[in-house]
Amino acid sequence: MRTIIFSITVLLGFATLVSATELPLPKGPVILKISGDIKHTNIDGAAHFDLPMMEALAGRQTVIETPWYSGTIFFDGPLISAILEAVGAGGDTLRVVALNDYAAEIPRSDVENYPVILATRIDGEVISVRDKGPAFVIYPFDIAPELYNEMIFSRSVWQVGAIEVF
Template identity: 40%
Template structure:
């Protein structure tokens, strides 16, 4: 992570390994997606917990995926909804071949407004980097 953050561990960035990410409080979420069948069961950490860990101060998270997909996500999403950064789906660790290692997942089935295509674009799989602006 980079950008408007106050807690860093490498130059002006906050870099995370698996152990550090797994030290964040764990949460579970069951929801449907537009790219899988049925209800899937995700596990990971809340995006707002990650933002608090690094002292994020900006209003936007720019998410970058391994496939160069890039999108700006309003910070308010992470406080309005329990947006998960999932590292497992249906009990299996996510890998780059199946949308991992990290996937931003919204509680789509819990809020009717999240079934809008604007939010579907914010489901970033193969999450690689975040910049807070």
């Protein structure tokens, strides 16, 4: 009997460990793939997210002026730090890759020191690929105006489809 109880305890512990390292599968179209130094995956050793998965993470809303749009724009999306936490990311650098293969490296310290979001909505509407979607790196210019500079603009990738963590 002790052997059976021990075996069940070990199996339950293993099941908990497995479920803690796996993400749920996306149910809709995948809009973001994360690879590299991550612990929690769901498809082929990477983390794939659909829009509801991303919107379930801690996020931020901001109304800011940017060099890419006229006037002030309302952006909404998950904090990149929340995305990294969800995938159990290690590493110090994020390589953010757009659908057209443009890429920029973002120091992890940026997303730990500032509430940088991966915007999925503009003015309440899902961002279309035509309008710089499905996701757009948005720095918090509203609370950190010192970030409004060319270096940060180059890290503000739009049409984001993937993030590599290293």
